Amino acid sequence: MGRTRRSGRTTRRPGGGAVTIDLESEGCTDQPSKHRTCWKHIQALMLARRTRISKQQAEEIESFKLTSPCFLQTIPCRERSKKRFKRNNAVSKLKKELDSVSFNCYMENMWKSFSEDKKMSFAYLDSLWFTMYTEASTGAKVLEWIKRKHIFSKKYVLVPIVRWCHWSLLIFCHFGESLLSENNSPCMLLLDSLEMANPKRLEPDIRKFVWDIYESEGRPEHKHMISQIPLLVPKVPQQRNGVECGSYVLYFINLFVQDAPENFRMEGYPYFMKVNWFSPEGLEHFCEKLESLESDTL
Structure with a gap:
C-alpha cells in the first residue's frame, strides 16, 4: 500500500x-x-x-x-496606528456603494457642519423621496412631506436621487421667484458623476415631479411655464469606478453649499461646476473629514 x-x-x-x-x-x-x-x-x-x-x-x-532558523517571532513589528487604520477604513467605506441609510446619515452630519447663515438659503430632501414619489402608493405622501420643507422660500433645494443603483444630484434654483424673472429665473441643475449613464433619462420623471410640487403648493404658475424651466447638466468631475457615485453626490453638495452664488443667473453658468471642479485628492480628503464627523457623533 x-x-x-x-x-x-x-x-x-x-x-x-x-x-x-x-x-x-x-x-x-x-x-x-x-x-x-x-x-x-x-x-x-x-x-x-x-x-x-x-x-x-x-x-x-x-x-x-x-x-536556517525561523525568524517569525523574532522580528519586531511596529504597532499599526489606530488613527491611520481608522482613516483608511473610513475612505474605503465611502468608496463602497452607499445605501440610502448610510447616505442620509452622512448627509445629516455634513448638514450640521454648515453655518447657520449658509443653511438659511438651502433646503434638502431625503434621498428616498424622489424614488418614493415615482411609486403610485407613496407619491402623494412625498408631496405632503415636501410641503413642510417650505422649499419656495429657499434659494436652493438639494434633491439627492438614487435610481437604478446610481446616485445623482438635482438642485432647484430660485423656485420661489417668478418664472418671468430676468435676474433670478428658476432653473434646475442635474449633477451626475457618470455622464455615460445618460442623466437626461431622468428628465420625464423630474418634469412630472416639479409640476406636482407646484400644483400641491397651490402655486399660480401655468403648467406650460413650469415645463419650460431649464434643466441644465454641467460637465462635472467623473467617478473613477462604479461605486463612488454616492460619495461624489455628497461632495457635490458640500462644495455647492460653500460656493453657490448669491443669485444663480444663466449668464454665469456653469460657474464653478466644471469638469475640473475638484481633484481626486480633494475627494479623498473630504471622505476622511466626513467619516471623522460621523465618528464624533457616536
Missing part, C-alpha cells in the same frame, strides 16, 4: 523511495505568507500543497533546518 494518514500525521513507506514529511508535527500550522524564507516557510508551503517529496529532498530540508 502507499502512504497512510493518522491524526494528521504521515508515515514513510518502508524501503526508501518517495516519502512524505509530518509537517504538522513540526508546528507548521501558520499561513506560509507569515514567514520570510525560512525552513518553516518551506514546510508550511508543502503542507498547504500536500506535497509528496523524495527521500533525498527530505534529508536536504532536515539539513537546512539546522542552519
